[in-house]
Amino acid sequence: MPMYEYQVVPDEQGCETCHSGFQVLQRMSEDALTQCPECGAKVRRLLFPVGVATPKTDSELKNLGFTKLVKRDSGVYENVTRTGGESRYMEADKPHTMPDFSKKIRD
Numbered sequence: 001m002p003m004y005e006y007q008v009v010p011d012e013q014g015c016e017t018c019h020s021g022f023q024v025l026q027r028m029s030e031d032a033l034t035q036c037p038e039c040g041a042k043v044r045r046l047l048f049p050v051g052v053a054t055p056k057t058d059s060e061l062k063n064l065g066f067t068k069l070v071k072r073d074s075g076v077y078e079n080v081t082r083t084g085g086e087s088r089y090m091e092a093d094k095p096h097t098m099p100d101f102s103k104k105i106r107d
């Protein structure tokens with residue numbers, strides 16, 4: 001279930017909770033809340049569910065440590081976030097072309 005963030009609408013008094021924004025776990029199919037559960041002020045749902053990232057550029061993804069593979073052909077994927085020793089194309093039947101995760105996982 002995605003977590004949604006709500007915030008009091010600008011012209012409402014609100015309380016501490018809805019002023020700083022609060023998060024609610026909801027099903028995608030559930031209607032958005034319209035009122036703060038604490039004070040009843042009008043709230044609006046912020047556009048993107050928290051934790052569902054907005055699209056990032058390939059270089060941002062790379063800096064964040066993600067690996068992004070783009071399908072180029074049947075069984076062939078381009079590793080658009082490749083680093084140093086990684087091969088540009090990953091082919092399904094060639095294990096040495098797989099992204100090198102061991103170099104990225106350090107923590």
Ligand SMILES: [Zn+2]
Pocket residue numbers: 014015016017018019036037038039040041
């Ligand atoms: Zn409130």
